[in-house]
Amino acid sequence: MNCFDCSTLGLSSDAVAVCADCGAGICPDHARMSPRWLTYTAAINRTVVVEPPARTIRCPAYRSAWDAAANCHAAAG
Numbered sequence: 001m002n003c004f005d006c007s008t009l010g011l012s013s014d015a016v017a018v019c020a021d022c023g024a025g026i027c028p029d030h031a032r033m034s035p036r037w038l039t040y041t042a043a044i045n046r047t048v049v050v051e052p053p054a055r056t057i058r059c060p061a062y063r064s065a066w067d068a069a070a071n072c073h074a075a076a077g
């Protein structure tokens, strides 16, 4: 499989991962890794974060959309 984002630029790179959000193949240059914190519920419905975090790999499109959404929330105050 080739990197989807590279192909839109007319390039051809081998994909090393698959976007967890849209399923596109992504090369190391386009992969965006973020920690994904797993939790469990302790007594009295307390949510406890488990160390170390797992990971989620997504394409740049997801990251751009995420940043745009964060800006919308910031603008809305």
Ligand SMILES: [Zn+2]
Binding pocket: 003, 004, 005, 006, 007, 013, 026, 027, 028, 029, 030
């Ligand atoms: Zn790429």
Ligand SMILES: [Zn+2]
Binding pocket: 019, 020, 021, 022, 023, 024, 058, 059, 060, 061, 062
């Ligand atoms: Zn994606």
